[in-house]
Amino acid sequence: MSTVRQALGMDGVSAAVPRRQAQQTVRSARQLRTRRVVAELKAHEFNMTEDRAAIGLERSHLYKKCQQLGIDVKTIRE
Numbered sequence: 001m002s003t004v005r006q007a008l009g010m011d012g013v014s015a016a017v018p019r020r021q022a023q024q025t026v027r028s029a030r031q032l033r034t035r036r037v038v039a040e041l042k043a044h045e046f047n048m049t050e051d052r053a054a055i056g057l058e059r060s061h062l063y064k065k066c067q068q069l070g071i072d073v074k075t076i077r078e
Helices: 003-008 010-016 019-043 048-055 059-069 073-077
Strands: none
Touching (some): 019 048, 019 073
């Protein structure tokens, strides 16, 4: 057993939370973030400066976040 797993108590977490449930939680959190970003984009008519202020990110980070979440801003605008 690795020292990281011991330090974090990962064996206990793994036993308490089944892998499938953990994966579903991660997917749900990602979907929620994606919906929030898309809603903000639509609310501010895709003005990235206003969107980034509402979300609390720098403009460049907003573009990176969209890319990470698979949000194609150009497609959504149309």
